[in-house]
Amino acid sequence: MSSKDHFIEHIEKGYTTKGDFITMGAAMYEGETVTNSYVKIPLKTLNRHGLIAGATGTGKTKTLQVLAENLSExxxxxxxxxxxxDLSGIAQPSAGHPKIDERHAKIGFPFEAKSFPVEILSLSDQDGVRLRATVSEFGPVLLSRILDLTETQSGIVAVVFKYCDDHKMPLLDLKDFKKVLQYATDEGKEEFQESYGRISTASTGAILRKIIELEQQGADLFFGETSFEVDDLTRIDENGRGYINIIRLTDIQDKPKLFSTFMLSLLAEIYETFPEQGDSGRPELVLFIDEAHLIFKQASAALLDQIESIVKLIRSKGIGLYFVTQNPTDIPEAVLGQLGLKIQHALRAFTAKDRKAIKLTAENYPDSEFYDTTEVLTSLGIGEALISALDEKGRPTPLAATMLRAPMSRMDVLTPKELAEVIDNSKLVEKYNEEIxxxxxxxMLSEKIEKAEVLHEKEKEAEKKTSRSSSSRSTRQNPIVKVLTSATFIRSIFGILKKIIK
Structure with a gap:
């Protein structure tokens, strides 16, 4: 048996699957594509998470597109x-190209152009279905981790949530949360101290600064109603294809705090909402996180721990997480170790640091008698990648340099008119785009303070009408109004009172 025949047998045995699967392309031997030697990924293992990595311009986004299309189908x-x-083009079929036909001839099956059901979502003022969540839905623990608070500050956040629960005050947006914090150390200081203990002004000031930092990245648009229901991510169209939900995030690349906040809240909500799936043979939902380094950029140790925990636990709910980034080192090792599928596009060795990173990346892949992994990583062409997956028994498949199939949908963005048509045809826009x-x-607190102020004014009028003989009676001012009218309150703890009360 020749070396090539041995290689073909090795690939066919390693990628044999009895259940449903996605064909990624054909294996390559000594730089040439081996026609009909297919590299397949079982659907059963796609909830084991994955990584798509590679240098800029090597085809990562198109690989993501291929996976998304085939999952939808x-x-x-x-x-x-x-x-x-650059992913909205999934809603339109590919225009085709002779080079695509040539690629598929090498792989061993014809190219077919298709469009797919798409829903456009947005975190900001961009057109699309608005994604929101309330502060109450975050809860004190998750909110404290997002804000990177100390133990003492986290305790204050828990007290604020308890106070609002006890007094049936909904915490919907950041305006609500800031108002309760301000009330706890000013007008309602005595009320809080009697029921919940003394709250430090310095601590609430530090929490407020963290909230303002989050607001500056656009979080005030994210917190509020109507809350997005994650079940709406699992819709199937009339042809039995899964919806491809695309969140437009082009305007938050420089806002990693908002991106991390959204991602962690979404994953936590999915984990809490979805039932345990067990070994069902296919995932319930697959998430692809492009530019994944933004999740981990500037993330605190507590936040990283939370993300790691969710990555470990969420696969039992039938959820697959796929991180797309330039280098595997962008992903923390604790998370990287949980990823079953790795698709590695080419890396470029321009510097000594690059060469060191390539060597480390090669060590993340199974040894192969057919490839020098370090060498292959620098010689892969556009639309080619090293693939290491899990078979149906959870074992690593053979390492395969792969000529990847082309996307069936358009490899470009929608025109403004096409985008408007997708959004106009959405069944979710009407449900979520009305701001409540x-x-x-x-x-509720503003009304409480106003009533206290009115009561104080009445007391002052009554005092004027009394005789001097009654002046010895107690005229102690209502403590809430006393703070309200003081210079300290007017200035506020950070000079932002006017913004808070608006």
Whole structure:
């Protein structure tokens, strides 16, 4: 048996699957594509998470597109984080190209152009279905970790949530949360101290600074109602194809705090909402996180621990997480170790640091008698990648340099008119795009303070009408109003009172 025949047998045995699968392309031997030697990924193992990595321009986004299309065709919904704005073309069929036909001839099956059901989502003022969550839904623990608070500060956040629960005050947006914090150390100081203990002004000031930092990255648009229901991510169209939900994130690339906040809240909500799936043979939902380094950029140790925990636990709910980034070293080792599928596009060795990174990357892949992994990593062409997956029994498949198939949909963005048509046809826009500002903690506390002020004015009028003989009676001012009218309150703890009360 020749070396090539041995290689073909090795690939066919390693990628044999009895259940449903996705064909990624054909294996390559000594730089040439081996026609009909298919590299397949079982659907059963796609909830074991994965990584798509490689240098800029090597085809990572198209690989993501291929996976998303084939999952949709198998009836599995997908959520894509589109930070570069180049994934909306999935809603239109590919225009085709002779080079695509040539590629597929080498792989061994014909090319077919298709469009897929798409839902456009947005975290900001961009057009699309608005994604929101309330502060209450975050809860004190998750909110404290997002804000990177100390133990003492986290305790204050827990007290604020308890106070709002006890007094039936909804915490919907950051305006509500800031109002309760301010009330706890000013107008309501005595009320809080009596029921919950003394709250330090210095600690609430530090928490407020963290909230303002989050607001400056656009979080005020994210917190509020109507809250997005994660079940709407799992819709199937009339043809049995899963919806590909695309979140437009082109305007938050420089806002890693907001991106991390959104991602962690989404994963936590999915984990809490979805039932345990067990060994069902296919994932319930697959998430692709492009430019994944933004999740971990500037993240605190507590936040990283939270992400690591969710990555470990969420696969039992039938959820697959796929991180897309330039280098595997962008992903913390604790998370990288949980990823079953690795698709590695070419890396470039321009510097000594690059060569060191390539060597480390090669060590993340199984040894192969057919490849010098370090050498292959620098010689792969566009649309070629090293693939290491898990078979149906959870064992690593043979390492395969792969000529990847082309996306069936358009490899470009939608025109403004096409984008508007997708959004106009959405069944979710009407459900989520009406902004609701119902009575919550901010309004309820503002009313409480106003009533106290009116009561104080009445007391002052009554005092004027009394005789001097009654002046010896106690005229102690209402403590809430006393603080309200003091210079200290007017200035506020950080000079931002006017902004808070608006």
């Amino acid at each position: 198998q009836g599995i919904p997908v959520l894509l984080m589109d930070l570069k704005g 500002d119902r009575e919550s903690a901010y309004e």
